[in-house]
Amino acid sequence: MNIGLMDIVGRLSYNCDIMFRVIDIRVENGKKTVILYGEDFRLAADAPYEDxxxxxxxxxxxxxxxxxxxxxxxxxxxxxxxxxLLQKQEYEVTEGYSKSKSYFQMPGRVxxxxxxxxxxKKCLTLYEKVGVPVYGIHCxxxxxxxxxxxxxxTYRPDILVVTGHDAYSKSKGEPGDINAYRHSWHFGQTVKEARKKVPHLDQLVIFAGACQSHFESLIQAGANFASSPSRVNIHALDPVYIVSKISFTPFMERINVWDVLRNTLTGDKGLGGIETKGVLRTGMPFNKKY
Structure with a gap:
């Protein structure tokens, strides 16, 4: 059976447990190596053609x-x-619903x-469904x-997401060696550059990482939330759930890390972070005429 670019394939050695897209096929010394991206998980992998x-x-x-x-x-x-969260904020703004007040809310920009x-594209669709203002950049x-x-x-965001594909390779080093990861070092450098622009953890909230990423180095670089503490795969949409929760949490409230992680598809094995403030702001009055 011939396998071509963008085909959906599985790895026989892993019992075809994950769907992959074929991104590239390389030939070296007569052997074919296929570059794979997970269809639903942020995992990159190399595999022999025959596998x-x-x-x-x-x-x-x-x-x-x-x-x-x-x-x-x-x-x-x-x-x-x-x-x-929004009902609680409405209750506080209207003083326990005792007063009718017009107000507006500004979720954090991502x-x-x-x-x-x-x-x-999948993430932008979910952001829109939730109502989070977002700028998406493929890079x-x-x-x-x-x-x-x-x-x-250019965009002056409240929240930054730095993600894509990653993978840990045992053949390249121990789990603590950043060089054993496909893109963790690049994610970490991006976080460091972002922190040069906005050093304060609560003025720019950062999520960084993908499948099996080097969690500790990303947190040390300045990320508020990152993957992957147990070096497991994370779902493609997990970053959206994390930053959307932050976007809708009032800026005067601290976010309990477990409250952010519990409704993700991966949970605390694939995602972690540090105590962080929300970024939602409420204002008034809301003028319906304009």
């Missing part, structure tokens, strides 16, 4: 339906959290840099650090 099999339509549909079901469940729980254009992971300074000056 791959094109997934049949039935299995693709089954895995897709399972993933969509988890996404819908996560979204419902997240939506409940956001609604409670700048989302993504190394995968398909994932970026190769290796180029993010050189571009982030200008992007921050």
């Amino acid at each position: 791959l099999v094109r997934m049949d339509a039935v299995k693709v549909q089954r895995l897709t339906e399972e993933c969509r079901s988890l996404e819908e469940q996560s979204f419902r729980l997240f939506r409940q959290d956001v609604d409670l 700048l989302h840099l993504d190394g995968d254009s398909n994932y970026l 190769n992971e290796r180029e993010m650090s050189s571009k982030i300074g200008g992007l921050i000056e």
